[in-house]
Every structure is written in structure tokens, then in C-alpha cells.
Amino acid sequence: MGIKVSKFGGSSLADAAQFQKVKEILFADGDRRIVVPSAPGKRSKTDVKVTDLLYECNRLAGAGQDIEPAFSKIRERYQGIAAQLGLHVDLDAQLEEIAKNIKLGAGADYAASRGEYLNGILLADYLGWDFVDAKTGIFFDEEGRLDSEKTQERLGAILKQHAYAVVPGFYGCDTHGNVKTFSRGGSDITGAIVARAANADLYENWTDVSGCLMADPRIVRNPEPIRYVTYRELRELSYMGASVLHEDAIFPVRIAGIPTNIRNTNQPDEPGTIIGYEAEDYESEHMITGIAGHKDFAIIAVEKAMMNAELGFGRRVLQALEEEGVSFEHMPSGIDTMSVVVSEDSVEGKKERLIARIHELCSPDSVEIHSGLALIATVGRGMVRSKGTSAKLFNALMKAGINVRLIDQGSSELNIIVGVDNLDFENAVRAIYRAFVVKEPRW
Ligand code: ADP
Ligand code: ASP
Ligand code: MG
Numbered sequence: 534m535g536i537k538v539s540k541f542g543g544s545s546l547a548d549a550a551q552f553q554k555v556k557e558i559l560f561a562d563g564d565r566r567i568v569v570p571s572a573p574g575k576r577s578k579t580d581v582k583v584t585d586l587l588y589e590c591n592r593l594a595g596a597g598q599d600i601e602p603a604f605s606k607i608r609e610r611y612q613g614i615a616a617q618l619g620l621h622v623d624l625d626a627q628l629e630e631i632a633k634n635i636k637l638g639a640g641a642d643y644a645a646s647r648g649e650y651l652n653g654i655l656l657a658d659y660l661g662w663d664f665v666d667a668k669t670g671i672f673f674d675e676e677g678r679l680d681s682e683k684t685q686e687r688l689g690a691i692l693k694q695h696a697y698a699v700v701p702g703f704y705g706c707d708t709h710g711n712v713k714t715f716s717r718g719g720s721d722i723t724g725a726i727v728a729r730a731a732n733a734d735l736y737e738n739w740t741d742v743s744g745c746l747m748a749d750p751r752i753v754r755n756p757e758p759i760r761y762v763t764y765r766e767l768r769e770l771s772y773m774g775a776s777v778l779h780e781d782a783i784f785p786v787r788i789a790g791i792p793t794n795i796r797n798t799n800q801p802d803e804p805g806t807i808i809g810y811e812a813e814d815y816e817s818e819h820m821i822t823g824i825a826g827h828k829d830f831a832i833i834a835v836e837k838a839m840m841n842a843e844l845g846f847g848r849r850v851l852q853a854l855e856e857e858g859v860s861f862e863h864m865p866s867g868i869d870t871m872s873v874v875v876s877e878d879s880v881e882g883k884k885e886r887l888i889a890r891i892h893e894l895c896s897p898d899s900v901e902i903h904s905g906l907a908l909i910a911t912v913g914r915g916m917v918r919s920k921g922t923s924a925k926l927f928n929a930l931m932k933a934g935i936n937v938r939l940i941d942q943g944s945s946e947l948n949i950i951v952g953v954d955n956l957d958f959e960n961a962v963r964a965i966y967r968a969f970v971v972k973e974p975r976w
Contacts, residue, residue, distance in 0.1 A: 535564040535734040540702060540724030543574020543582055544741040545798035546652055549617035552659055558739065558801050559660065565737070567692065569702045569727055570656050571720040572648025573610050583607055583648040584703075584717075590635050591644035604632050611651050622658040624651065642714045646704035649720060653701030662697040671705025671726060673713050679705070679726070681785070688730035700727050721782035725793070729785040736786050736793045738778060743797040744806030745770065745777050748824045748966045752959050757970060759806050759823055766822050766912050767808050769948050773910040774827040783808075820919050821969045824962055826909035828955045829877040830862065832939065833887065837897040840869045846895060847871060853890040857883045862908070863941045863950065872939065874952065877904060906938060907958035911965055912948040923949055929968035935961050 541555050559565045572583040586607050590600040608628050615624060631647045650666070657664035670688035672680040684705070692698060702720025707713040715722045721738060728736035745767065746756040762770075764787040771780040778795060786793055787810070796805035833850075840846050847864075850871060854861060863874040880887065884902050891900045916922045923942070926949060930937055939952030953961045 536566055536731050537562065537564045537735045537737055538567045538569065538724060538728040538731055538733045539565050539737040539739060540569040540720060540727075541571065541798060542720065542738075542740045543571040543584070545574075545739050546570050546572075546656070547574045547576045547580075549614050551798065552614060552618055552656065554798055554801075555656070555739075556660060558798065561801075564734070566696065567698050567700060567727055567731055567733070568656065568660070568662070569700050569720060569724040570649060570652045571702050572652050573614070581606070583610055583652075584645055587635075587644045587648050588641060590632075591641045594635050594638065594644075600632065600635060604635075607648075611655065614655055618655075618659055620655060620658050622654060624654070627651065627654070640711075642704065643712045646701075646712045646714050649701035649703045653699050657699040660697070660699065662699050663695040665691060665695060665698045665700045667701050667704055667723060668706045668712055670700070670730070671723065673705055673707045675708055677707070677713065679722075684726060685730055688727065689732070692727070692731045715779075715781070718776065718779045719781075721779035722785075725782040725785040728791050728793075729789040732789070733791055736791050738782075738793060738795045739798045740777060740795060741797065741799060742777060743800055743803040744795045745775060745808075745823065747819075747822070747970055748962055749775065752962050753966045756966065758803075760804070761807050761809065761817070762822055763914055764808055764810060765945075765947060766914055769910055769912045770823050770825045773825040773908065773912075773950075775823065775825040778808075817913070817915055819913075819970055820915050820922055820925070821911055821913035822915070823913070824909065824911050824965050824969075826907060826958065826962060828907040828958050830874050830906040830908055830952070831877050831880055832903045832906055832952070833873040833875065833880075833891075834899075834901045834903060835871045835873070835891060835895065835897050836869060836899045837895065838869055840871065840897075849894040850891055853887055853894055856890065857887055859883065859887070863939075865939060865941050874906070874908070874939065905955045906952045907955045907961070908939075908950055908952050909958070909961055909965065910948045910950045911969070914947060916949070917946045925968050926951070926965060929964045930961060933960055933964035935964065 574582045586603050589603040593600045611624055635644050670691045672683045674680040702723035704712050704714045744758040746758055748756040764783050768783050771778050793808040794805055797803055859875055859879045861873045861875050865872050888900050935957045937951050941950040
């Protein structure tokens with residue numbers, strides 16, 4: 534008998550009806566023996582995720598205000614699900630304990646993690662499976678990074694003791710024994726860690742779309758699903774904005790050689806997307822695999838005549854960034870120019886200091902920071918072999934009247950990144966999609 538680890542996202546577990554779908558999916562395949570739930574997500578476009586309500590409670594507590602207006606909504610969500618499913622588990626004491634701890638200042642990580650914790654307790658009761666608290670098996674190190682070795686050893690040992698288990702997503706334990714969460718969307722990472730620790734045959738990631746799509750469905754109408762994608766391609770896509778899978782959910786399963794299958798809880802018959810190591814057997818119908826991107830980057834443009842001959846120039850520019858704790862995304866450069874692309878967030882409130890420090894360290898002719906840049910990655914393993922990919926891409930952007938402010942093609946030829954004005958972002962994504970995917974344009 535094999536093992537499949539199935540992670541369900543927030544919308545997949547948003548209410549009692551969704552819980553029923555999840556149970557049906559799990560019980561339809563005997564290999565599905567470990568489940569990783571998220572906290573209840575949005576039931577409609579205007580709804581609020583339980584995780585966001587918990588962060589709000591923590592904010593209110595920190596400001597010395599009453600948490601009850603937000604906490605009562607959380608209580609209602611869980612009690613509503615429990616009542617509709619006819620569960621007997623008593624959540625009241627747990628809810629009151631959590632409210633008390635938040636008021637006492639337990640912190641943002643503790644507060645946010647309780648969304649997954651409580652949903653895990655409900656789901657375990659509903660399925661009749663064992664509840665395994667992620668705090669006992671997932672560990673972070675002193676720097677706040679995942680302690681993979683300790684986690685693998687401890688979680689592996691714990692999971693061996695349970696034939697069927699529910700492990701809540703999103704959090705683990707820090708070196709002081711306190712709860713610590715991953716970044717937002719981090720239940721995907723928990724799922725991948727659990728799959729590795731359980732030595733699973735497959736990591737299933739169940740969400741509200743039928744796999745990873747060739748473009749963000751909020752920008753392109755009905756984009757085609759990607760049937761097969763390599764871990765390297767998906768890492769590029771998710772890092773650049775394909776938010777269907779957390780970019781850090783790739784490493785644990787990739788190391789272990791476990792494939793991931795992204796599926797739709799609301800359309801369980803659809804095959805979704807398979808993410809694997811190699812892709813030789815899977816020819817894509819299109820020249821590219823997918824398009825992803827996001828807005829709000831800035832370019833630090835440095836110019837100096839004869840820059841090319843000055844040893845250590847680039848290092849000194851990057852030193853200024855390092856001193857300010859800013860990491861860079863891309864660095865296209867010319868003979869006398871160097872452009873460093875950073876996220877707008879990361880330089881907020883630091884721009885003047887950065888410019889002054891680059892002047893001090895490098896004596897350039899000019900340093901300017903230009904804001905309002907969007908980056909779009911067109912990704913595909915097929916690009917290595919096919920000629921004319923960039924011609925097609927730039928032609929599409931030209932026809933759409935979009936000015937390209939920056940170009941970067943990685944040496945792996947896995948992607949081409951273009952920078953456009955924030956205002957052109959959506960049109961640029963649609964233009965690229967049309968050029969590579971749509972045979973008969975629908976627009
Ligand atoms: P979950 O709560 O199940 O973890 P998320 O909201 O984190 O779900 O991720 C699913 C959402 O990701 C989709 O509803 C969609 O809006 C968004 N998304 C962005 N880019 C893509 C893409 N390329 N393919 C699929 N979904 C995408
Ligand atoms: N509930 C957490 C969040 O909203 C984690 C997750 O959904 O993956 O970010
Ligand atoms: Mg998610």
C-alpha cells in the first residue's frame with residue numbers, strides 16, 4: 534500500500550459543505566492516509582479568511598483593544614462547521630484558551646497558527662483520524678529557517694505511529710519551544726515537509742483551481758491548465774507570482790523525488806498538474822509552459838563611464854544593498870551601466886540612504902531609482918530547443934503597444950523576464966498569452 538499526503542487549502546475547507554467534499558476525496562483512495570489542512574478560507578469574494586481574523590485579534594490585543602469583535606467571528610466559523618457536521622468535539626475550552634493567550638500577548642505567529650490547529654482538530658474528529666500537532670514534529674533553527682534534519686527525523690518517527698493522521702499546516706516549533714509560522718500560504722510547505730517525512734509516493738495539493746494554469750486566472754480568462762511541469766519551472770513561476778503553490782513548497786519534495794499533483798477540490802475528476810523532476814516524456818503542446826509576474830519593483834540605475842574596467846564596482850554596489858538588508862532580484866548590466874532590480878517594499882524608506890552610500894562607495898556618474906516596474910516571466914523548458922521564442926514575445930508586446938523597460942534571460946534558457954510599467958502589466962500578460970497559447974484569439 535502506498536502513501537499519499539493530501540494538503541487542502543483554505544477555500545477547500547471553508548465550510549461544512551467543503552469538509553464533506555474533502556472527506557469524499559480522502560475516502561475514495563486508501564493511499565490517502567495523511568492530510569494537511571489550512572485554516573478556513575473565504576466562502577465568497579467578500580468573506581474574510583480565519584487567518585486574517587486571527588492576525589486582526591493579535592493587532593487589537595497589541596493595541597490594548599477588545600479582541601471580541603474579531604474573535605467572535607472565528608468562534609462562529611468553527612462552531613458552525615462543527616454543528617453542521619454533527620461533531621461532538623468540544624472546541625469551547627480550546628477557543629477560550631486561545632482568546633486568553635492572544636490577549637496576554639502570545640504574538641502574531643501563535644495567533645495565526647491557531648487557524649490551522651483548530652481546523653485540524655475538527656477535521657481529525659470528522660474523519661476519525663489521529664491529530665498530530667505540527668509543533669511536535671516541525672522545527673525551525675536559530676535563524677528562523679526550517680531545521681530540515683531534525684524535522685525529517687522527528688516527524689518521520691511520529692508519522693510511523695499513525696496509520697491515518699491529520700497534521701495542521703502553516704506552523705512548527707522554534708528553538709525556544711514557541712509556535713512559529715511559515716510565511717503566508719505556508720501550509721503548502723507543511724504538506725511538502727510531511728510528504729518527505731512520510732516517504733510518500735505522491736504529494737497532492739488540493740485547491741480551488743484545476744492545477745497550475747498557464748497564466749493567472751485573475752488576469753487571463755480561462756487560461757489553459759499545465760498538465761506537466763518540472764520543479765525548476767514551477768519554482769520560477771511561483772516565485773514570480775503564480776501563487777497557486779508556495780515557492781518554498783518545492784524543495785522538500787524535490788529532494789525526496791516525490792511528485793506533486795495540484796488538484797481541484799471542487800472538480801476532483803480533473804487530473805490537475807503534475808510537478809516532477811524530469812519532463813522528457815512530456816512534450817508540451819506549446820512553446821512555453823506558463824507566464825507569471827507581479828508589480829511593484831524598482832530599478833536602481835547606476836552609470837559610470839569606464840565601469841567595465843573598474844574591478845569590484847559591482848561588488849561595491851551590492852555591498853550598499855547588503856548593508857541596508859536589501860536583496861536583489863535581477864541585475865542586467867551594460868558596459869557603463871548597471872541596473873539592480875529590487876522589490877519596492879524592500880527599499881521603502883531607504884532610498885536616499887542607498888543612493889548616498891552608492892555614491893560614497895562607487896563614485897558613479899549617476900544613481901537613480903525608478904519605481905513602478907512590473908516583472909513578467911515567460912517560462913518553459915521547451916525554450917532551449919526552439920528558435921524564435923524571444924522574437925515572438927517582443928513582437929507580441931510591440932503589437933500591444935507596450936514599452937519594454939528591462940530584459941533578462943537566465944543562462945538556463947528556462948525563462949525570459951521582461952520589465953514593463955506597472956500600468957501595462959495586465960495587458961502585457963494577456964498579449965504574451967495570446968501570442969503563445971491562443972490559437973484563435975477570443976478577445
Ligand atoms: P489555497 O487556499 O488552496 O492554498 P491559494 O489561494 O493559495 O489557494 O491558490 C490558488 C489561487 O492561486 C487560485 O484561486 C488563483 O486565483 C491563484 N493563481 C495565481 N496564479 C495562478 C496560476 N498560474 N494557476 C493557478 N492559480 C493561480
Ligand atoms: N492560513 C495561512 C494563510 O492564510 C496558510 C495557508 O493558507 O497556507 O496564509
Ligand atoms: Mg495557498
